[in-house]
Amino acid sequence: MIIIKTENVKKIYQETEVHVHAVNGVDLEIEQGEFTAIVGPSGSGKTTFLNMVGGLDTPTEGKIVIDNTDIADLKSNELIDFRLNNIGFVFQSYNLIPVLTAKENVEFIMLLQNRSKEERDDRVKELLEAVGLGDRADNKPSELSGGQQQRVAVARALASKPKFVLADEPTANLDSKSTENLLDMMAELNKNENITFLFSTHDQRVINRARRVITLEDGKIISDETKG
Amino acid sequence: MYLKLAWRNIWRNKRRTFITAGSILFAVFFAIGMRSMQFGTYDKSIENIVGFYTGYAQIHKLGYHDDPSINKCIEYTETLQNLSNNFGDEVTFIPRLESFALASYDIANKGVMLVGIDPEKEQTLTKLNKKLIDGDYITASDKSVILTEGLAEYLKLKVNDTIVFISQGYHGVSAAGKYPVKGIVKFASPDLNQRLAFFPLKEAQWFYGADNMISTITLSLKEHKQLDYIIAKLEGIINTEEYEIIDWKTMIPEILQQIELDSKAGLIILFILYMIIGFGIFGTILMMTTERRYEFGILVAIGMKRYKLSIIVWLEVLMMAILGIIGGILISIPVTYYFHINPIEFTGEAVKAFEKFGVEPIIPFSMDPTIYIGQAIMVFIMTVLISIYPLYVVSNIKPVAAMRG
Incomplete structure (x- = not known):
């Protein structure tokens, strides 16, 4: 089942008299359950493309369809709701809410979805245990290591039961061990719960673990490899 | 959760919260102190002047x-x-x-x-x-x-x-x-x-x-x-067809005019005070908003509606305002009470100036509750008006631009 489909997506920035094609006609289909990395050098358009797929930015041209919804048809508030209910985000610098504990950070997304207390409590427990932080539920982000914070960020991304998770350079700030742990955990979630992961990265460790690797250069796909 | 988040957020940067709440506290304290002194002086003037002879009202033949x-x-x-x-x-x-x-x-x-x-x-x-x-x-x-x-x-x-x-x-x-x-x-x-x-x-x-x-x-x-x-x-x-009741405002209208004139002058000074302190508060709110643009961008990105984020930011400003206002009232009460019981007494040449107007050379402070409530409401309104700025920023935030810094 195709969950993400982009057609001739372009993002053009106008800088004085020069047009910069950050993304230049990307056609892509991502199936449910993929574990895919978008790679490429800095400035290749990975993050811009991911932002557009995540509904955070709008394409200058082209179409992005997520689970049969053309996100260009959504109004600003509808798009926020769409992101909340369909997309999980994991950022390079974790971006947890610093005043909330790990548990509350995960719960926060479900509060935005108006889920019941009971459901929230159960899912928080389940997710924190899944990312191996059941015993750190009451710690604030400042009391957790970078790797642990990123695990909480993954738990938060999954809390809303999204259709897929977009992870923008999720391992950029992590050491090798934390990176391996995080990738193990995400691979397990992908395998066991069929959660779709789409990474933007230039971390070879992530690339090695991805089952599909799409390479962008100058805003265009130059290769799309699926590992056997 | 919103209340909890707002409450914790204001204590994330204690110095900023203390500066903001402190500005509000001093605004309330000075405004109450000034109005209390003004109204205390008016009350005393009225009491003095009607006490000299006319009384607060008189009954006569029509x-x-x-x-x-x-x-x-x-x-x-x-x-x-x-x-x-x-x-x-x-x-x-x-x-x-x-x-x-x-x-x-x-x-x-x-x-x-x-x-x-x-x-x-x-x-x-x-x-x-x-x-x-x-x-x-x-x-x-x-x-x-x-x-x-x-x-x-x-x-x-x-x-x-x-x-x-x-x-x-x-x-x-x-x-x-x-x-x-x-x-x-x-x-x-x-x-x-x-x-x-x-x-x-x-x-x-x-x-x-x-x-x-x-x-x-x-x-x-x-x-x-x-x-x-x-x-x-x-x-x-x-x-009332046989008798008339005349109050002091009719008997000595010049006192009322003097009080009204002085009160208006006081309002101008208060307005200037509000403006100075208002800009101080605005400065800290502006700083807070700028510092947190990235965070606001993230929250909108992960699915928080702008109005919900606005509520949290507004609650934060509100909480700081309430802290400042309560603090301002709490420190005003003993100070105004002290000067209510022990009015400021003038000596030397100043005494003659007071006597020239027929009033005692003292400045008592008023403990009229409407002063505390009125000034608290004024400062509260000012703070709420200032909070329009972060609400405007939040309601127009673009996640990608905000996260880019």
Whole structure:
């Protein structure tokens, strides 16, 4: 089942008299359950493309369809709701809410979805245990290591039961061990719960673990490899 | 969760919260202090000036205020004598019989207001015995007078000297009498200090040939803010076609105008104070908003609607405002209470300036609750207006631009 489909997506920035094609006609289909990395050098358009797929930015041209919804048809508030209910985000610098504990950070997304207390409590427990932080539920982000914070960020991304998770350079700030742990955990979630992961990265460790690797250069796909 | 998040957020940067709440606290404190001093001064001025002579209101025969004459006296009926039964101890009704007379001693003469008073009731308003600088206070059965200091000096009179009064009594009878001076009083008002003489009401009724008559009933109140209520109640008791009730604002309108003018000047100063402190608060809110743009971008990105984020930011500003306002009120209360009990006293040349206006040279602070509530509301409104800026930023935030910094 195709969950993400982009057609001739372009993002053009106008800088004085020069047009910069950050993304230049990307056609892509991502199936449910993929574990895919978008790679490429800095400035290749990975993050811009991911932002557009995540509904955070709008394409200058082209179409992005997520689970049969053309996100260009959504109004600003509808798009926020769409992101909340369909997309999980994991950022390079974790971006947890610093005043909330790990548990509350995960719960926060479900509060935005108006889920019941009971459901929230159960899912928080389940997710924190899944990312191996059941015993750190009451710690604030400042009391957790970078790797642990990123695990909480993954738990938060999954809390809303999204259709897929977009992870923008999720391992950029992590050491090798934390990176391996995080990738193990995400691979397990992908395998066991069929959660779709789409990474933007230039971390070879992530690339090695991805089952599909799409390479962008100058805003265009130059290769799309699926590992056997 | 929103409340929890907002509460925790304000303590993320304690210094910023203390600066913001502190600015609000000082705004409230200074505004309350200033208004309390102003209103305390007004209350004292009113109390002083009406206490010098006029009282908070007077009851006369209809038309007496516009054309005061001994011929417009009223009979001091039982209804009038028992008015206080309707009001308990909140009002004292003080009868007077007043008219003009020529005072003579040796070769000096001077036109004076010769007033018949009930010595005991008069104490509640003019407190003549406390104003005595020589001699003794009169009693109801005395046949002697009390003079104001300026008048005594003009006539070169001392206590126990005899003064002669000549006047026209009720319906044209001749009024003349000589009285020993029992005491000399000093009024703060230079005008009144030059021209008043008091003697017992019974003696005045005999002098003016106006048996059981009075010209005025003066009202002394415990709490001047009840004046309108008391007048309204009085109008239901006495016949308003026969009597008139004139309040101090009509008797001495220049005081009211002076207070209104001063109050407006005070409002301008308050406005400037609000502006200065408002910009201080705005500065910290601006800083907070700029620092947190990235965070706001993330929250919108992960699915938080802008209005929900606005509520949290607004709650944060609100909480800081409430902290500042409560703090401001809490530190204002003991300070204003202290100066309410121990008014600022002027000395030296400043005293003369106060006396020139006929008021005591003191500045008491008012403890009127409306001052605290009013200023708290003003500062609260100001803070809420300032919070429009972060709300505007949040409502227009673009996640990608915000996260890019």
